[in-house]
Amino acid sequence: MADPAVASGGSLNAGGRGSGSKAATSPAENYYMARRRTLQVVVSALLTEIGFESAEKAAVETLTEMMQSFITEIGRCAKAYCEHTARSVPTLSDTVVTLIEMGFNPDTLPVYAKRSQRMVITAPPVTNPPVTPKALVAGQKRVHPAHIPSHFPEFPDPHTYIKTPTFREPVSDYQVLREKAASQRRDVERALTRFMAKTGETHSLFKDDITTFPLIAAQPSSIPYLSALLPSELELQALEETDSSEQDDQTDSDNTAGNIISDDPNADKENPMLPPNGVVPSAKNNEDNMIDNPYLRPVKKPKVRRKK
Amino acid sequence: MNRKKDKGFESPRPFKLTHQVVCINNINFQRKSVIGFVELTIFPTVVNLNRIKLNSKQCRIYRVRVNDLEAPFIYNDPTLEVCHHESKQRNLNYFSSAYTAAVSAVDPDAGHGELVIKVPSELWKQGDDLKVLKVYIEFSLDQPKGGLHFVVPDVEGSMAERGAHVFSFGYQNSSRFWFPCVDSYSELCTWKLEFTVDASMVAVSCGDLVETIYTHDMRKKTYHYVLPIPTAAPNISLAVGPFEILVDPYMHEVTHFCLPQLLPLLKHSMSYLHEIFEFYEEILTCRYPYSCFKTVFVDEAYMQVSTFASMSIFSTNLLHSAMIIDQTPMTRRCLAQALAQQFFGCFISRMSWADEWVLKGISGYIYGLYLKKTFGVNDYRHWIKEELDKIVEYELKIGGVLLHPTFSGGKEKDNPTPHLHFSIKHPHTLSWEYYKMFQCKAHLVMRLIENRISMEFMLQVFNKLLSLASTASSQKYQSQMWSQMLLSTHAFLKSISNVSGKDISPLIKQWVDQSAVVKFFGSFAFNRKRNVLELEIRQDYTSSGTQKYVGPIKVTVQELDGSFKHTLQIEENSLKHDIPCHSKSRRNKKKKIPLMNGEEVDMDLSAMDADSPLLWIRIDPDMSILRKVEFEQADFMWQYQLRYERDVVAQEEAILALEKFPTPASRLALTDILEQEQCFYKVRMQACFCLAKIANSMVSTWQGPPAMKSLFTRMFCCKSCPNIVKTNNFISFQSYFLQKTMPVAMALLRDVQNLCPKDVLNFILDLIKYNDNRKNKFSDNYYRADLIRALTNSLTPAISINNEVRTVDNLNADVRLILEEITRFLNMEKLLPSFRNTITVSCLRAIRQLQKNGHIPSDASLFKSYANYGHFVDVRVAALDALVDYTRVERCSTELQWLLNMVQSDPSHYVRHKILGLLCKNPPFTKNTDSTLCNEALVDQLWKLMNSGTSHDWRLRCDAVNLYYTLFGLTRPSCLPLPELGLVLNLKEKKAVLNPTIKPELGASNVVDTAASIGIHGVGMSFTAVDEEPDPISLGVCGVGQPPQGLKRKVETPLGSPPEPGQVLQQQEDDGRPGRYKIRFNTMEDEDIDMETVHDSQAFIHHQLNLLDRPSTPGKHIQTTTTARTQNTTTGAKPRNTVPCFFLLLLSGKEPPSVEQSMLSMPATPVPSFAKESASSMSSKHGGGGGSSGGGEHGGHHHHHHEHKKKKKKHKHKHKHKHKHESKDKDKDRERDNAHAFSNSPASGRSLRSPSLSD
Secondary structure, three states, X not given: OHHHHHHXXXXXXXXXXXXXXXXXXXXXXXXXXXXXXXXXXXXXXXXXXXXXXXXXXXXXXXXXXXXXXXXXXXXXXXXXXXXXXXXXXXOHHHHHHHHHHOOOOOOHHHHHHOOOOOOOOOOOOOOOOOOOOOOOOOOOOOOOOOOOOOOOOXXXXXXXXXXXXXXXXXOXXXXXXXXXXXXXXXXXXHHHHHHHHHHXXXXXXXXXXXXXXXXXXXXXXOOHHHHHHOOOHHHHHHHHHHOOOHHHHHHHHHHHHHHHHOOOOOOOOOOXXXXXXXXXXXXXXXXXXXXXXXXXXXXXXXXXXXXX | OOHHHOOOOOOOOOEEEEEEEEEEXXXXXXXXXXXXXXXXXXXXXXXXXXXXXXXXXXXXXXXXXXXXXXXXXEEOOOOXXXXXXXXXXXXXXXXXXXXXXXXHHOOHHHOOOOEEEEOOHHHHHHXXXXXXXXXXXXXXXXXXXXXXXXXXXXXXXXXXXXOOEEEEOOOOOOHHHOXXXXXXXXXEEEEEEEEEEEOOOEEEEXXXXXXXXXXXXXXXXXXXXXXXXXXXXXXXXXXXXXXXXXXXXXXXXXXXXXXXXXXXXXXXXXXXXXXXXXXXXXXXXXXXXXXXXXXXXXXXXXXXXXXXXXXXXXXXXXXXXXXXXXXXXHHHHHHHHHHHHHHEOOOEEEOOHHHHHHHHHHHHHHHHHHHHHHHHHHHHHHHHHHHHHHHHHHHHHOOOOOOOOOOHHHOOOOOOOOOOOOOOOOHHHOOXXXXXXXXXXXXXXXXXXXXXXXXXXXXXXXXXXXXXXXXXXXXXXXXXXHHHHEEOHHHXXXXXXXXXXXXXXXXXXXXOOOOOEEEEEEEEEEEOOOOXXXXXXXXXXXXXXEOOOXXXXXXXXXXXXXXXXXXXXXXXXXXXXXXXXXXXOOOOOOXXXXXXXXXXXXXXXXXXXXXXXXXXXXXXOOOOOOEEEEEOOOXXXXXXXXXXXOOHHHHHHHHHHHOOOOOHHHHHHHHHHHHOOOOOHHHHHHHHHHHHHHHHHOOOOOOOOOOOHHHHHHHHEOOOOOXXXXXXXXXXXXXXXXXXXXXXXXXXXOOOOOOXXXXXXXXXXXXXXXXXXXXXXXXXXXXXXXXXXXXXXXXXXXXXXXXXOOOOOOOOHHHHHHHHHHHHHHXXXXXXXXXXXXXXXXXXXXXXXXHHOOOOOOOOXXXXXXXXXXXXXXXHHHHHHHHHHHHHHHOOHXXXXXXXXXXXXXXXXXXXXXXXXXXXXXXXXXXXXXXXXXXXXHHHHHHHHHHHHOOOXXXXXXXXXXXXXXXXXXXXXOOOXXXXXXXXXXXXXXXXXXXXXXXXXXXXXXXXXXXXXXXXXXXXXXXXXXXXXXXXXXXXXXXXXXXXXXXXXXXXXXXXXXXXXXXXXXXXXXXXXXXXXXXXXXXXXXHHHOOOOOOXXXXXXXXXXXXXXXXXXXXXXXXXXXXXXXXXXXHOOHHHHHHHHHHHHHHHHHOHHHHHHHHHHHHHOHHHXXXXXXXXXXXXXXXXXXXXXXXXXXXXXXXXXXXXXXXHHHHHHHHHHHHHHHHHHHHHHXXXXXXXXXXXXXXXXXXXXXXXXXX
């Protein structure tokens, strides 16, 4: 009767080690601690049985550890055997084989169990085994279909594999979408402009009611042409998305080429001629890499004598 | 026509300029000042050159040296103040002639100049061997108002970081504004240009940049330019700024410059310039004449495009990104224009102003060829039609545009354009509008020449001119070849006749030497028996701006059997032309009908007249006459023409004609055109508007949805949901333009209540709502702007109840929706500005329209804030436009004042010019309307503006003149009180010019007679006074004073001429406002009552007035005066007696100080007696008019009497204008005295007395 207790204790303990060690106050931890204390009592009883009158704490601790390891190993091994034969619960034979495997003769066990001087230890106080918090059960678990044996694991909760409609069916009607997009944008724009109007100076079209149609006041800028001519960032983005324009590539490459070359002091008049039509200059550029443009030439240092 | 003279160019100067150095060694952006010097190398062409006249305006000249010798100089610029301040003349005729005279006085083409340098006597003898003279002038400019424009944005940072820049500008030859030179297009020389600028700046100028050198402190650098090709000073320019530099990737000798941050735009905008270069070089078979080309894009540009030798200055607003559709063709056009002018205008320059048309014509013509190649034949023909319509409209409205004015003998009398209020003798006196039309006509005439001699020959001529010029340009000065680079009308025509062998002189005579256009009226009848088309072409050549055309005219007739061309001869008296028809067979079977272009089409012939084979007829289809044609043909013919004629011009003509035929058939034809993809998009756009008009005319019978709605839905809306527009995709430009236009046209639809139909408005609102540009490659700013325009078009006047104040609560529901859209758009623009702020522009217009229609309170403050400096120029112009409109509608003088202040003070020259232009286009009042705005202060202000306030800008001054003309006409503004001086004698010119406009008005008005009669009264007095009131003094006044005056008068008679005062008087009466007249007399009478107590001088004046008035008072005097008058008229000599008085007035007017002084002392003794005398005369007058001597009554009598006489004497005065004018003067003087004597100067009017006293 001790065996199953030991075995189960070992296995439980093993599980405890895996998870434990940090949260000593949690119920599960208490549970494992209680087990270990029981084991310690057992070790002490065995020592007393053998004839020790006292033992150092460290020694008892070591022995407890050894005992625990032994039991754990038996449990682990038995479990392995059982799983090896495609079962989930170890049987007696599994344990026996395990014991043999560990060099332990199982035949001696009954004799040992029936020895006269053995001390009876009271059963450890039963603490509630820790309850693994129940996973939220959502919906009915599916039963196995006929071709799957029942020992196979159950299906997980349906929500883990079934798509869960958390929103309504999206409207894909074009008209409605356009309508929505339009009104959404309009709302955003209106809200934004109203906000801007509220927070800044305004013009009003009506003297009696300055809030109904607030117009953001016109602010003169120092360089008005910049904002009027340069495309806004929004537009630029859109442009990048829509095309990588070819003419930009051309001019870009040409110009950078031109700039690099510009500081070549020996650039002589290579290019007084117009490029013949149709020739893409980027190709041409590479050969005669000399753009001789007076505006690209470096500025000369003043000559000392040169003083008109 | 006297083109004989130009056997080569003869310089008007006694020297020849060969080389000029311009060196600007300091440009201060903070102070906006410039310091530099010029050095002109000249060869005297006369033996003793002692004076050198150069042009210079604004420049402060520190020293002048000739060959290192200090030379004295005189600086006199008569254009600074055209009429001198003491003059109270306020009539435009006077101003115009004075202005022309001032411009002539410094005209470099006549060898004149503002700066006269005396050559040191040591150098005179050198003249013998005609040695070179070097004229060295140091000058500076401080805050120049013209010539150079500084743009200095008010932000943090160094000048370069702020984007500060400066550039030269001007209208025509304006280089004298920024450096002393010979500012003539015909004085060529080579150039060396040096500009020292901050190291962070770039100086761009004409010619080749030879080198750039740092100054010794390394903080500045000097740009050295050399221009070896002989160039005229007006073609020299400069731009300095922190420019970003782009070397053209296709042509490395072409460099582009733009302001910081705009480089990406520059790259895109310039990416096709090389194609334009290639095109011109190819057609002209001539290389670009300069070794380099520069384009500079500047802010606040004076004009969009201005070209100079080897460089052009553009407005920075022409730059655009690849996303912009509408701006792209415009920018390309500007570039092409600039480049065309490089060949003809810069490289080849004009010999004289009269030859300007050749250069403008050629550059306009080759620019047209570029348009044809780039934008297609349709676009080209459309453009030609547009230009033709423009010039025709202008000439018919304003009067002829003369391309080649000849001023025979330099006499101003032979003014070739008497219908204009300005002289066309100088470019600087022209109105801007006129000059634009001049250019337009010039290139149209060039096209006519091409029609005549073929394009090949035309291009050969150009090539010849260019090669001659380029040969000449490489010569040294001594070879005297440079004048080959100057083009004259004569040389051009000679070249044409050499190359083509054709005589084009009739054409030149008709269109170049003569102004005006031709106006045809055509109608036809089909004679079935003879199978002949009887075409009648009539002309109107009597109304202004028209001329008679004699010569060939082309007519095309589309018959069932094909299209046939006929050339008819327009002769003096033949109106009818019989054209035999080819189509004998009536439509027997279904047969395809051959068109002009060889195409054969099926037509539904059911609409046509069963008896006639004529489908349509066109007169002058190739636009080879500058004409307007009004042709009558049946509506179905126009419809056939619209559907089947392939020429866009014909289609547009048909569309225009169909407006008059609102029938279902027209509707169908227009709708079909709209749907036809192959049709030219501009025709389709035009069809939209015509369809809207037709729909409105057919409003009661219109079936189905509003016009164009279903069409638009089909073309641009989603198939599944027809009320929602597709997301924008502007890949196809044609449909883009159509998509833009259709809503604008639809909004013009009106229902039976004359309101925009509800579903149209909702449709447009939906277009705005569902507009989605996220997937579009192009910007939709123009499209959105047009949608706002559509909303604007949908507005109709509000129903106003008892003129209530407009409030939010009583806002119409539809208008509320519109207003919300506008508010949102305008606000969004602040956060995400659109390209060129097109949306703001549209919104401002919409708001003004809302105000005007009474939906929202009319208020100018919003527009004022947008009109201020610091907004984008398009926005400013839109706001100004609204303000101008507001000023007119509300007659608000404060706004007008605000606008005029801006004209004087705004930093942007373009905006100033624009304000005046807008005011002219939409004037607050005109000469024919009455307005409270029209007052003396305004007249003075405008006068001042054009007289002296705009001396720095030719264009602006002419704008001011234009405005003055629009508001007041040619004559003295009616709102002015009569002038202080009866006649103003121009001592400088030794004459007083007769206002020519007096004459026509004389005939129409009675008042002239009044004036005249008053004048004569004086004479009558001198004869009759003795009988009635033996008053020696009065006799003395009039009689004694006469002889010497008469003498003087005789001397001056040929010069003297009637002044304008009389006409003012007359105008007042003309206006039906005799009140003013009366009131004056009233005031006079009031004063008379206190005669004893008033100041002596006043009393004296009144006395004088009474003397003059007396004859016209009721009672016995009438007879005597009338007899006197008859005497005068019969004898002819006597009326002259009246003259001297005025004449003295005149004199005194001219020299007020001296006269005033003498007069002030005068009245002391005579006054008491005078006072009594006048009092007695008063009472005698009143005797007839009842006991009370109430002023009003008296005035009434007075006036009545005038009228009475008017009728009597009307016919007699016809041949006596001169006298009348003189007498009017007197009259006016009197008036003036009344008006001014009390308020102004006590001296005024006293001149009357001067004769007697001096005697």
